[in-house]
Amino acid sequence: MAQKYATRAEDYSKWYNEVIARADLAEHSDVRGCMVIKPYGYAIWENMRDILDRRFKETGHSNAYFPLFIPKSYLSKEASHVDGFAKECAVVTHYRLKNDPNGKGVIVDPDAKLEEELIVRPTSETIIWNSYKNWIQSYRDLPILINQWANVVRWEMRTRLFLRTAEFLWQEGHTAHATKTEAIAEAEQMLDVYTEFAENYMAMPVFRGRKSESERFAGADDTYCIEAMMQDGKALQAGTSHFLGQNFAKAFEVKFADKEGKLDFVWATSWGVSTRLMGALIMTHADDEGLVLPPALAPIQVVIVPIHRSDEELEAINAAVATITAELKPQGIFKVKYDADDQKRPGWKFAEYEAKGVPVRLAIGPRDLANGVVEVARRDTKEKSSMALENIGETIKALLDDIQSNLFERSKKFRTENMHTVDTYEDFKTRLEKEGGFYLAHWDGTKETEEKVKQETQATIRCIPLDIPSEPGVCMVTGKPSQQRVIFAKAY
Amino acid sequence: MAQKYATRAEDYSKWYNEVIARADLAEHSDVRGCMVIKPYGYAIWENMRDILDRRFKETGHSNAYFPLFIPKSYLSKEASHVDGFAKECAVVTHYRLKNDPNGKGVIVDPDAKLEEELIVRPTSETIIWNSYKNWIQSYRDLPILINQWANVVRWEMRTRLFLRTAEFLWQEGHTAHATKTEAIAEAEQMLDVYTEFAENYMAMPVFRGRKSESERFAGADDTYCIEAMMQDGKALQAGTSHFLGQNFAKAFEVKFADKEGKLDFVWATSWGVSTRLMGALIMTHADDEGLVLPPALAPIQVVIVPIHRSDEELEAINAAVATITAELKPQGIFKVKYDADDQKRPGWKFAEYEAKGVPVRLAIGPRDLANGVVEVARRDTKEKSSMALENIGETIKALLDDIQSNLFERSKKFRTENMHTVDTYEDFKTRLEKEGGFYLAHWDGTKETEEKVKQETQATIRCIPLDIPSEPGVCMVTGKPSQQRVIFAKAY
Numbered sequence: 001m002a003q004k005y006a007t008r009a010e011d012y013s014k015w016y017n018e019v020i021a022r023a024d025l026a027e028h029s030d031v032r033g034c035m036v037i038k039p040y041g042y043a044i045w046e047n048m049r050d051i052l053d054r055r056f057k058e059t060g061h062s063n064a065y066f067p068l069f070i071p072k073s074y075l076s077k078e079a080s081h082v083d084g085f086a087k088e089c090a091v092v093t094h095y096r097l098k099n100d101p102n103g104k105g106v107i108v109d110p111d112a113k114l115e116e117e118l119i120v121r122p123t124s125e126t127i128i129w130n131s132y133k134n135w136i137q138s139y140r141d142l143p144i145l146i147n148q149w150a151n152v153v154r155w156e157m158r159t160r161l162f163l164r165t166a167e168f169l170w171q172e173g174h175t176a177h178a179t180k181t182e183a184i185a186e187a188e189q190m191l192d193v194y195t196e197f198a199e200n201y202m203a204m205p206v207f208r209g210r211k212s213e214s215e216r217f218a219g220a221d222d223t224y225c226i227e228a229m230m231q232d233g234k235a236l237q238a239g240t241s242h243f244l245g246q247n248f249a250k251a252f253e254v255k256f257a258d259k260e261g262k263l264d265f266v267w268a269t270s271w272g273v274s275t276r277l278m279g280a281l282i283m284t285h286a287d288d289e290g291l292v293l294p295p296a297l298a299p300i301q302v303v304i305v306p307i308h309r310s311d312e313e314l315e316a317i318n319a320a321v322a323t324i325t326a327e328l329k330p331q332g333i334f335k336v337k338y339d340a341d342d343q344k345r346p347g348w349k350f351a352e353y354e355a356k357g358v359p360v361r362l363a364i365g366p367r368d369l370a371n372g373v374v375e376v377a378r379r380d381t382k383e384k385s386s387m388a389l390e391n392i393g394e395t396i397k398a399l400l401d402d403i404q405s406n407l408f409e410r411s412k413k414f415r416t417e418n419m420h421t422v423d424t425y426e427d428f429k430t431r432l433e434k435e436g437g438f439y440l441a442h443w444d445g446t447k448e449t450e451e452k453v454k455q456e457t458q459a460t461i462r463c464i465p466l467d468i469p470s471e472p473g474v475c476m477v478t479g480k481p482s483q484q485r486v487i488f489a490k491a492y
Numbered sequence: 493m494a495q496k497y498a499t500r501a502e503d504y505s506k507w508y509n510e511v512i513a514r515a516d517l518a519e520h521s522d523v524r525g526c527m528v529i530k531p532y533g534y535a536i537w538e539n540m541r542d543i544l545d546r547r548f549k550e551t552g553h554s555n556a557y558f559p560l561f562i563p564k565s566y567l568s569k570e571a572s573h574v575d576g577f578a579k580e581c582a583v584v585t586h587y588r589l590k591n592d593p594n595g596k597g598v599i600v601d602p603d604a605k606l607e608e609e610l611i612v613r614p615t616s617e618t619i620i621w622n623s624y625k626n627w628i629q630s631y632r633d634l635p636i637l638i639n640q641w642a643n644v645v646r647w648e649m650r651t652r653l654f655l656r657t658a659e660f661l662w663q664e665g666h667t668a669h670a671t672k673t674e675a676i677a678e679a680e681q682m683l684d685v686y687t688e689f690a691e692n693y694m695a696m697p698v699f700r701g702r703k704s705e706s707e708r709f710a711g712a713d714d715t716y717c718i719e720a721m722m723q724d725g726k727a728l729q730a731g732t733s734h735f736l737g738q739n740f741a742k743a744f745e746v747k748f749a750d751k752e753g754k755l756d757f758v759w760a761t762s763w764g765v766s767t768r769l770m771g772a773l774i775m776t777h778a779d780d781e782g783l784v785l786p787p788a789l790a791p792i793q794v795v796i797v798p799i800h801r802s803d804e805e806l807e808a809i810n811a812a813v814a815t816i817t818a819e820l821k822p823q824g825i826f827k828v829k830y831d832a833d834d835q836k837r838p839g840w841k842f843a844e845y846e847a848k849g850v851p852v853r854l855a856i857g858p859r860d861l862a863n864g865v866v867e868v869a870r871r872d873t874k875e876k877s878s879m880a881l882e883n884i885g886e887t888i889k890a891l892l893d894d895i896q897s898n899l900f901e902r903s904k905k906f907r908t909e910n911m912h913t914v915d916t917y918e919d920f921k922t923r924l925e926k927e928g929g930f931y932l933a934h935w936d937g938t939k940e941t942e943e944k945v946k947q948e949t950q951a952t953i954r955c956i957p958l959d960i961p962s963e964p965g966v967c968m969v970t971g972k973p974s975q976q977r978v979i980f981a982k983a984y
Binding site for chain 2: 004022027030031034035036037038039042043063064065066067068069070072073075076082087088089090091092093094095096097098099105106108117118119120127129130138146148150151152153155167169190343
């Protein structure tokens with residue numbers, strides 16, 4: 001009998017872990033807080049990376065690579081930055097091990113202590129601005145538009161696969177500009193790149209917005225973000241783009257001469273998304289049967305399973321599959337897997353590829369062949385139908401497109417249903433507790449009110465939305481004036 | 493007046509550093525031993541990575557990602573492995589900083605000491621085999637064919653950009669097999685992949701061989717390598733592929749049940765190339781004018797420089813360049829840069845792209861246009877000629893192919909000229925001192941002889957070559973019997 005797995009309704013957190021395990025995406029390692037990203041999970045991340053990387057290059061950015069280690073003193077140069085990151089970092093203090101003189105394996109060699117400790121980068125603003133200092137003299141050296149794909153470490157006590165791990169993979173863009181206007185435009189442009197990626201590839205609707213002061217990146221003047229709603233109604237910050245003002249330029253004394261020869265500090269941005277997006281992808285689309293992948297990111301877009309009793313039957317199916325595969329290619333469908341492994345039954349394979357979220361499954365038996373059809377199952381709705389082998393390339397192409405847009409529309413509908421407008425704090429508290437979801441509410445703009453809401457309800461201001469027109473009103477908590485509604489929600 | 497740069501003959505080491513600086517490939521960071529790979533250098537590395545990654549996937553491998561940190565005790569599990577790596581590693585001992593109570597910035601929080609120190613991975617055999625332990629139960633779980641692109645750290649005291657840095661980027665393949673034969677075949681296959689990459693893309697001839705016991709990877713039963721000759725006659729190990737026997741399986745107790753249910757330890761390989769290849773690429777082809785890139789790896793294959801006095805002239809050239817670019821695309825030549833920056837003179841641009849090693853430069857002025865020609869300069873031979881604009885796509889394609897093969901043939905010729913066969917130790921010592929280069933000589937197979945040669949001449953056994961037929965003979969040092977000649981050389 002099949003193993004019983006947790007449903008979303010029964011135990012959301014257990015369901016999430018089981019989806020990851022069943023699809024073989026990742027696992028905890030023995031190293032506290034660090035995960036192993038397994039081949040199937042990594043293949044999805046590679047697809048994300050390649051699409052984003054292409055967009056970064058199309059928008060004028062180049063990749064580079066900066067050191068893993070940051071001297072401790074660099075972190076301290078930007079005051080709010082060190083406050084934000086010093087609490088949670090891995091510190092390298094020695095550079096050698098030696099044999100224990102008592103014969104008990106290897107120990108840290110006390111003679112190999114570093115003069116200055118090195119921090120494993122939690123983010124690279126400081127080490128990068130220390131380099132930019134030498135690269136920038138005049139306006140001719142600007143803008144600098146660089147991105148880095150890297151691993152970073154933030155020591156987390158409570159970790160969850162993809163969502164919160166001590167080490168994670170990400171990209172971090174770091175740009176330098178001659179003017180404030182240009183830097184803000186860059187930060188906004190990259191927010192748009194993230195938005196398009198989330199919606200068009202991940203099929204995940206997001207709100208674009210600004211962070212409140214207390215939720216801002218440590219060292220930023222303004223933090224833009226995209227916020228997505230997970231199936232439990234909680235928010236997940238899926239990407240951030242920071243306008244850093246002249247803060248890092250001042251901390252590292254990076255000035256440039258403008259056309260008139262006048263010196264000024266350089267303006268900066270930084271922006272990033274991480275393997276956290278994997279968690280967002282899972283919690284946006286997966287269902288009680290396992291992972292559900294949008295075709296644009298699926299490592300396997302179409303899986304084909306033969307149903308046969310004899311070798312002769314299999315041979316006939318093999319020939320048909322070769323034809324199908326050849327017809328899928330001109331449609332741009334290359335990620336096709338034919339699973340003819342005869343050690344496993346078709347039913348086992350069906351469940352396996354369902355758990356792995358493969359968008360389309362084709363099953364072919366002798367009777368299908370005789371009738372010139374194939375059984376097509378779509379993962380998103382779990383509908384099965386018999387489709388003609390004739391023009392199968394175009395049929396499957398249309399189906400994949402339909403799955404991609406259906407996933408987006410379905411998530412958007414879910415979000416709309418769980419998006420509430422509230423005007424009183426009582427109403428907010430009651431509904432948040434009962435229904436979860438996102439709340440559009442007026443806020444007086446103060447840290448104190450924000451903190452009070454957080455303490456009393458665990459909800460935070462996810463963003464001050466850019467795309468939701470909002471009339472002025474009064475703060476739901478204090479009754480003070482408010483310029484626009486903001487989005488409150490509990491968050492990952 | 494133009495700055496005077498070191499030539500290879502004058503100061504090879506200075507020349508190497510200047511080639512890197514002039515082409516803007518990389519620089520030393522403030523963090524001891526760690527480099528910054530700048531955008532142009534990283535673009536070359538990206539090309540290398542993409543080509544290798546495709547070959548790894550074609551040969552059945554998947555990418556995955558394992559933790560940056562390795563618990564200290566894991567390193568010790570394989571005895572020779574810890575001996576090989578413990579001397580040179582970054583050790584994480586704490587996970588938090590705090591504000592100095594005396595107000596002097598941030599200090600390491602003594603309360604945040606790790607129970608067990610973590611080593612920043614110098615290579616990942618131990619952490620990976622600790623995972624494989626849980627992934628492998630039966631022969632059905634084998635083979636496991638995984639590769640990882642990652643950063644690694646080996647604490648080096650004397651560093652050189654790309655050749656020897658504390659942190660470097662690499663790929664490390666780690667495979668698990670049911671039989672010894674299969675594992676050896678895998679190690680040999682990956683050596684072939686590296687060989688093809690070095691010769692067909694880097695245009696760098698290599699010797700395939702086995703390492704002597706004392707040069708083997710710490711933990712391997714057999715290390716295969718490719719060795720290239722640099723322009724100073726020294727050897728550079730460009731890639732290694734290790735047959736690890738059952739050493740790591742035994743250290744981490746990884747057994748599998750075969751078809752009959754009998755338990756046995758798993759067989760392993762690992763193989764890697766790193767950003768060191770960038771150093772090899774530079775030292776194989778660069779000349780006294782700067783970098784020389786093989787077209788297969790060049791981020792810019794063709795640069796086009798307009799030569800004009802008026803805006804009208806520039807407009808006519810712009811139109812011609814659009815046509816040229818359009819004709820290059822169908823030939824698969826997409827990496828084309830049109831540098832119409834009017835802040836810089838053509839002569840400055842010529843020197844710049846020469847230093848950057850761009851294989852082909854086109855210069856177009858009004859007179860060229862009138863004559864239906866373009867001035868073509870090839871970087872490898874520095875020949876200039878006037879070529880018809882008609883069929884320019886095919887002309888440039890043929891030229892790029894010719895440059896690619898010319899670079900390979902030129903390097904091969906250089907290697908042949910600096911490859912010597914010697915029969916007496918006196919002859920070896922004299923010629924090594926005077927001429928440098930590689931020496932085919934008989935060796936008695938003992939560590940002692942190898943060590944004596946190393947101490948007395950600084951030359952090491954680069955490899956026991958796989959492709960050079962060699963008659964039995966007597967060791968040049970001891971006169972004892974030898975099965976085949978091996979390659980001695982000084983090495984990077």
